[in-house]
Amino acid sequence: MKNSLSYKLYLSLLKYGSILNVLGTVKSKDIILCYHDLGSNVWDFSVDKSEFEVQMNLLQKKYNIVGISDLLNKQHKNTKPNAAVSFDDGYESVYKIAYPVLKKIGAAGTVFVIGSSKSNPNMSLKLLSIEQIKELHKNGWEIGWHTNKHVSSVNESKDSLYMDLKISKSAYEKKLGLKLNYFAYPFGKYNKNVETIVKKAGFLGAFTVDGDAIDLAKGIYRLSRVTVSKSITKQHFENLITPIGLKINHFFTNGWKYADYFLKR
């Protein structure tokens, strides 16, 4: 995917296309970033520590970095728009790298954990321990659910998805001694049926990786996040977090949906 023509086009559009921002007075909206692992691991979703630090500093210049609940409840009335930083799967690097980097700039993030370590999507990486998750939470981090077995919600039967989101989640909440109020769709995949089950299971909101700014009009079970991968350089990132950059990103990250749409016709 990294070397595909469309991905190259995406990166160059991101690099130069955002120059269009100077033409308009497009107002920035609130955004939520989605990371996975941090560090020098050979994985598209492992972002170097130094790159992450640069990105957080750039983010802080344009946005107020707040928690997911504060962002959704509009607790912060500032001149700058709000941004939240989230991590999927719950790798140990969230504790070892993201936590201190964000702490240094007075911010905290959100981590969406998976219940079963046997279902780790990247077996070469360690997942957070219960103790590490608890400590993050004590220090202002929000903890959300990302399913027990990291299965694509759209391929699960209604019953098994409900079991995961209700029963497995409750068992994990007991282990942690805290509530998991928000859900991140594995692989960013969702549909109307999945949304209904997520709601029924009692979640206060659910997050996609649709790559756009937050649009509350779409509903609280379709909250868009912007995935940041290893190939995003400083210049890409600077442009990515602008209104035009987010539109370009949204178009390219929704390829699977457009493909689905045309295949069904």
Ligand SMILES: [Zn+2]
């Ligand atoms: Zn995941």
